[in-house]
Amino acid sequence: MKKSIAVTMAAIFGLMAGLVAAPVAESRERLVLQGSTTVLPITVKHAEEFMKRNPGTEISVRGGGSGAGIKALIEGTIGMAQASRSIRDGEILEAKARGIKVVEHTIAGDALAVIVHPENPVANLTKAQIRDIYLGKTTNWREVGGKDQKIVVTSRDVASGTFKAFNEKILGKEKQRPDALFLASSAAVVGTVTGTPGAIGYVGMGFLRPEIKALHVDGVAATAENLVAGKYPLGRPLFIYTAGEPTGLAKRFLDFIMSPDGQKIVKEAEFVPVGPVK
Incomplete structure (x- = not known):
């Protein structure tokens, strides 16, 4: 009986040691974009290339329309909105009421x-x-x-x-x-x-x-x-909107979009670059 208890306790301690020694899952930086289905093919390609170059980042891009993207940005459920039109006056007022200054970034021409x-x-x-x-x-x-x-x-x-x-x-x-x-x-x-x-x-x-x-x-x-x-x-121009000036992953992603490599992706997607192309 004592031998059985000893074996059981050893197994428990071994399991605990294994749990302590198990590698902790790497934390990932995440960013969600939503909005224009026109801008969608561009930002999907940007996201794919950016994640390839930056392991540990996760960028999710979805459509729904410019209005849906701007609404989600104002409500704080996404990090960036992609839009094929300028933000409306009513949307600006709604953002201000929530203490948000929406910032416009032109990423391509169309x-x-x-x-x-x-x-x-x-x-x-x-x-x-x-x-x-x-x-x-x-x-x-x-x-x-x-x-x-x-x-x-x-x-x-x-x-x-x-x-x-x-x-x-x-x-x-x-x-x-x-x-x-x-x-x-x-x-x-x-x-x-x-x-x-x-x-x-x-x-x-x-x-x-x-x-x-x-x-x-x-x-x-x-x-x-x-x-x-x-x-x-x-x-017309094509935009990304952010709640305030972008920081962290959002800033790095936007910087990539506007870089010569990012503008090359714009050109390859059959849109018009707004910056130098590599």
């Missing part, structure tokens, strides 16, 4: 590309023609030099920064036609236009694919060169 099915013979639309289509005044492609075919209008959802940017540049204070298909992401717009010969939509230039056709707007193509030269009429 062109809003107006897209159609590749079989659509129309190659150019004026801003006025695009406006009439989205207001419902023009409903058939024949009216703008195309086939006798109904125009299927796709748009982004109202929480999207891309929706806001498009409305500001094309519609002003007018509302889009009520039968437009309001979609939750730029990828959804691309997918719908790809599968719908009569469709029209708009996306950031980083979403252009061979299976869709980008129209010239006022005779100008949606290219990086035309955007930089100030010729393309639907250009």
Whole structure:
């Protein structure tokens, strides 16, 4: 009996010693970004490269729209918001009420590309023609030099920064036609236009694919060169917002985005760098 007790106690002490000697899991620095689905492909690539270079860091990036990202930043549930539009006055006031000063960081340039099915013979639309289509005044492609075919209008959802940017540049204070298909992401717009010969939509230039056709707007193509030269009429900046000046991991990540290596990733993602590229 005494031998059995001794063996048991030895086993317990051995287990305890093993627990003490076990390596403690390495603590990881974590950062969460949320917001624009236009900016999402850029920041995902930035996060992947940054984590590869900085073991022990964990950066999570998710979409949801610019509005959702800014709201989460103000509520303190994320560290950075990605946005394809400027922060609104109401959002600034809400942040101030919570004692937060939201800081804007421009990380890339973008062109809003107006897209159609590749079989659509129309190659150019004026801003006025695009406006009439989205207001419902023009409903058939024949009216703008195309086939006798109904125009299927796709748009982004109202929480999207891309929706806001498009409305500001094309519609002003007018509302889009009520039968437009309001979609939750730029990828959804691309997918719908790809599968719908009569469709029209708009996306950031980083979403252009061979299976869709980008129209010239006022005779100008949606290219990086035309955007930089100030010729393309639907250009916009892309942002990251922080609650105050970034510190710690957030600052290091933002510094990487703005570095020549980070701006190279912007260029490789088919957007326009705002700083030197390595």
